[in-house]
Amino acid sequence: MADTVKQRITSQRRVILEELRKSVFHPTAAELYQVVRRRLPRISLGTVYRNLDLLARSGMARKLATGTGQSRFDANLEAHYHVRCIRCGRMDDVFSLPELILDDEVAQETGYEIQGHELQFVGICPACQQKSDMK
Amino acid sequence: MADTVKQRITSQRRVILEELRKSVFHPTAAELYQVVRRRLPRISLGTVYRNLDLLARSGMARKLATGTGQSRFDANLEAHYHVRCIRCGRMDDVFSLPELILDDEVAQETGYEIQGHELQFVGICPACQQKSDMK
DNA sequence: GTATGTGCAAATTATTTGCACGAAG
DNA sequence: CTTCGTGCAAATAATTTGCACATAC
Numbered sequence: 001m002a003d004t005v006k007q008r009i010t011s012q013r014r015v016i017l018e019e020l021r022k023s024v025f026h027p028t029a030a031e032l033y034q035v036v037r038r039r040l041p042r043i044s045l046g047t048v049y050r051n052l053d054l055l056a057r058s059g060m061a062r063k064l065a066t067g068t069g070q071s072r073f074d075a076n077l078e079a080h081y082h083v084r085c086i087r088c089g090r091m092d093d094v095f096s097l098p099e100l101i102l103d104d105e106v107a108q109e110t111g112y113e114i115q116g117h118e119l120q121f122v123g124i125c126p127a128c129q130q131k132s133d134m135k
Numbered sequence: 136m137a138d139t140v141k142q143r144i145t146s147q148r149r150v151i152l153e154e155l156r157k158s159v160f161h162p163t164a165a166e167l168y169q170v171v172r173r174r175l176p177r178i179s180l181g182t183v184y185r186n187l188d189l190l191a192r193s194g195m196a197r198k199l200a201t202g203t204g205q206s207r208f209d210a211n212l213e214a215h216y217h218v219r220c221i222r223c224g225r226m227d228d229v230f231s232l233p234e235l236i237l238d239d240e241v242a243q244e245t246g247y248e249i250q251g252h253e254l255q256f257v258g259i260c261p262a263c264q265q266k267s268d269m270k
Numbered sequence: 271g272t273a274t275g276t277g278c279a280a281a282t283t284a285t286t287t288g289c290a291c292g293a294a295g
Numbered sequence: 296c297t298t299c300g301t302g303c304a305a306a307t308a309a310t311t312t313g314c315a316c317a318t319a320c
Binding site: 006007008010012013042043044045046047050051069 | 298299300301302303304309310
């Protein structure tokens with residue numbers, strides 16, 4: 001009830017969410033900006049950032065830490081994990097794992113009020129493996 | 136064998152690793168810089184960054200993505216996970232979990248060559264819960 | 271002596287923000 | 296019409312880098 005803010009449905013907001021949902025890429029803000037610009041040529045990068053932040057904070061998208069200085073975004077709210085390529089930065093989904101991770105146990109151990117978790121595998125994607133082989 | 140680079144043991148490098156090992160904090164580069172500066176007042180922040188990067192890439196420390204624009208570092212190489220406070224940014228260890236996560240399965244599903252994984256719980260730390268209660 | 275590392279400052283990169291104008295409701 | 300959102304440009308914040316000098320080996 002503290003954050004009852006009226007949110008308007010602007011064309012920018014709608015297109016950003018639509019394109020984020022379409023993407024299999026987990027795009028960065030800049031990548032999404034390029035895509036959105038094809039439909040809204042006058043949109044600014046700042047607006048993309050503002051809306052991604054809003055979507056993340058209102059739970060309509062996830063902001064993914066990458067350890068590379070830029071964040072990626074994901075509008076798929078299903079429980080799933082990610083795998084990131086340390087060479088090219090690409091990020092893919094991982095669905096196969098059972099729901100193994102028990103937030104409640106961690107709450108008990110640490111005293112934190114746990115809201116969720118993020119599991120990320122790190123490795124080298126098939127395309128980048130190819131490139132190594134060719135050398 | 137590609138990255139056989141001779142590494143010298145400078146006092147800066149030694150003190151940075153010592154202080155990182157002592158810290159329970161998972162410090163950011165800037166936080167570690169403050170600590171190290173007490174022993175080496177003339178050290179520069181750039182040197183801290185360079186050495187943290189080196190330690191991370193040579194496997195002597197882990198670089199932890201936080202989703203907040205700054206990275207944290209951890210010299211504890213034991214298998215363990217982390218829990219991060221969304222209010223104050225603090226990061227603590229989580230040891231209780233069994234080793235549930237199967238890198239091999241993910242390699243099979245995705246075709247990635249998996250090097251490891253990072254599991255991070257997200258929530259509100261005890262101290263920040265207190266602060267909320269007092270309001 | 272020579273290659274590697276450091277301090278310093280400037281450069282780069284990602285992201286955020288102030289402000290005047292525009293559009294949603 | 297009033298409030299919230301946008302475009303633009305400037306501001307911040309974290310990190311990286313070039314260069315001349317210092318130091319480990």
